[in-house]
Amino acid sequence: MTIxxxxxxxxxxxxxxxxxxxxxxxxxxxxxxxxxxxxHEARVVGDLFWWxxxxxxxxxxxxxxxxxxxxHRRGEPWSxxxxxxxxxxCGAILPxxxxxxxxxxxxxxxxxxxxxxxxxxxxxEGQQFWWRVTYELPDGTRVSSANEVRxxxxxxxxxxxxxxxxxxxxxxxxxxxxxxxxxxxxNRLVLEPERTGRFRGxxxxxxxxxxxxxxxxxxxxxxxxxxxxxxxxxxPPAPPRTEDGAALFLANGCGACHTVAGTEAAGRVGxxxxxxxxxxxxxxxxxxxxxxxxxxxxxNTRDIKPGARMPSFAMLSPEQAASIAHWLLTPRxxxxxxxxxxxxx
Amino acid sequence: xxxxxxxxADLWSLLMPPTIWALHFLFCYLVAAVTCARLGGVTLTKPNxxxxxxxxxxxxxxxxxxxxxxxALIAISAWQAWRHSGFGLEDPPHDxxxxxxxxxxxxxxxxxxxxxxxxSVIFIALPAFLIxxxx
Ligand SMILES: [Cu+2]
Numbered sequence: 001m002t003i004x005x006x007x008x009x010x011x012x013x014x015x016x017x018x019x020x021x022x023x024x025x026x027x028x029x030x031x032x033x034x035x036x037x038x039x040h041e042a043r044v045v046g047d048l049f050w051w052x053x054x055x056x057x058x059x060x061x062x063x064x065x066x067x068x069x070x071x072h073r074r075g076e077p078w079s080x081x082x083x084x085x086x087x088x089x090c091g092a093i094l095p096x097x098x099x100x101x102x103x104x105x106x107x108x109x110x111x112x113x114x115x116x117x118x119x120x121x122x123x124x125e126g127q128q129f130w131w132r133v134t135y136e137l138p139d140g141t142r143v144s145s146a147n148e149v150r151x152x153x154x155x156x157x158x159x160x161x162x163x164x165x166x167x168x169x170x171x172x173x174x175x176x177x178x179x180x181x182x183x184x185x186x187n188r189l190v191l192e193p194e195r196t197g198r199f200r201g202x203x204x205x206x207x208x209x210x211x212x213x214x215x216x217x218x219x220x221x222x223x224x225x226x227x228x229x230x231x232x233x234x235x236p237p238a239p240p241r242t243e244d245g246a247a248l249f250l251a252n253g254c255g256a257c258h259t260v261a262g263t264e265a266a267g268r269v270g271x272x273x274x275x276x277x278x279x280x281x282x283x284x285x286x287x288x289x290x291x292x293x294x295x296x297x298x299x300n301t302r303d304i305k306p307g308a309r310m311p312s313f314a315m316l317s318p319e320q321a322a323s324i325a326h327w328l329l330t331p332r333x334x335x336x337x338x339x340x341x342x343x344x345x
Numbered sequence: 346x347x348x349x350x351x352x353x354a355d356l357w358s359l360l361m362p363p364t365i366w367a368l369h370f371l372f373c374y375l376v377a378a379v380t381c382a383r384l385g386g387v388t389l390t391k392p393n394x395x396x397x398x399x400x401x402x403x404x405x406x407x408x409x410x411x412x413x414x415x416x417a418l419i420a421i422s423a424w425q426a427w428r429h430s431g432f433g434l435e436d437p438p439h440d441x442x443x444x445x446x447x448x449x450x451x452x453x454x455x456x457x458x459x460x461x462x463x464x465s466v467i468f469i470a471l472p473a474f475l476i477x478x479x480x
Contacts, residue, residue: 107475
């Protein structure tokens with residue numbers, strides 16, 4: 001990714017190389033690591049991984065020791081009875097017992113991990129190359145967002161996974177294993193985060209030219225804070241209408257593909273931009289959310305994301321794009337204190 | 346043809362334990378599929394719309410029965426193979442070109458296959474008791 005964005009990049013993209021590098025470095029931290037679990041399933045699977053690793057190393061060492069012994073010992077060979085006993089015990093009985101233990105352990109985990117979720121459901125629809133996210137509240141209210149999922153800590157939240165075009169796969173390594181999103185099918189996955197923090201998920205099934213640029217932000221919040229946030233988004237906050245950006249957005253047809261609640265823009269081809277100002281990144285987790293990156297993305301969409309279903313709006317002047325970006329990022333009433341980080345996520 | 350006690354070992358007696366293993370496998374899968382299809386369903390009403398999953402409890406007696414039959418048949422075939430192999434009085438490898446050694450070889454191979462099939466049948470039955478619904 002750094003190579004694509006960083007080297008021999010056209011002028012407007014120079015700044016993005018640094019962003020790509022930052023993302024690579026972020027990959028080394030625990031934000032997207034299955035070995036740094038922050039969720040119930042990931043922890044259980046992680047434990048299983050470590051146990052199996054340790055056991056395999058022990059068995060490997062024993063086999064090596066045996067073969068060393070066999071090739072270096074002198075003196076009388078073993079009687080064939082003794083040899084047969086060793087083969088029976090080490091070659092048949094022990095492996096059978098070990099496999100049985102692993103099987104029982106694994107089978108007991110499965111129903112635990114698949115237990116149903118609690119009241120909140122989140123529908124995630126995969127598309128080339130982004131995620132449509134809809135929070136479905138128990139009373140039927142829906143809150144629309146994209147490319148970011150917020151979750152309450154300590155609750156089992158059910159994900160309803162579908163795809164619009166091709167197969168994608170929803171994977172948040174620190175929280176749980178992956179689950180495919182398949183056109184025409186509904187898959188379910190339950191996540192139970194155990195600590196708060198920001199994590200990164202990714203599409204784990206090749207889905208086209210920008211597959212590698214299809215990530216997503218996950219934020220695990222304390223249940224109270226999450227509840228307060230979700231309640232405050234039940235009626236989507238309206239953006240200020242006075243700005244130039246609003247007029248430019250509508251005049252350039254952005255509204256045919258994007259929804260911004262409280263305006264005429266109600267398109268469903270692209271991500272819902274209502275809550276963009278409080279998301280940490282843009283374009284499915286690939287660029288930190290700030291005015292500069294938005295301007296680059298709007299004017300050079302297809303260079304940044306080959307194959308994206310949004311045309312590059314190169315005919316907009318940087319000033320015009322900036323005023324749209326500024327409008328999109330203006331904090332909405334009631335969203336004070338959000339981290340529309342002009343810093344890196 | 347396969348499921349018959351025999352005076353002498355042949356390829357059919359050798360095939361008996363893995364055949365029982367395969368049939369038991371098929372049996373368990375069929376019974377589970379039928380149970381889940383008949384007792385599960387889709388709920389359209391709140392509070393929990395979506396697929397509803399049948400419990401596997403009603404299916405456990407079937408698995409117990411099928412597994413008991415399969416294990417008994419495998420035990421019989423192991424005992425028969427033990428006889429064919431000469432009651433373990435002769436050491437392997439049984440590789441002389443004589444009718445006796447051919448018998449012992451077949452018997453011994455069948456005995457080992459019986460052990461494998463026995464363990465596999467138990468492994469196949471286990472999920473019915475550890476996974477409790479059709480989810
Ligand atoms: Cu994808």
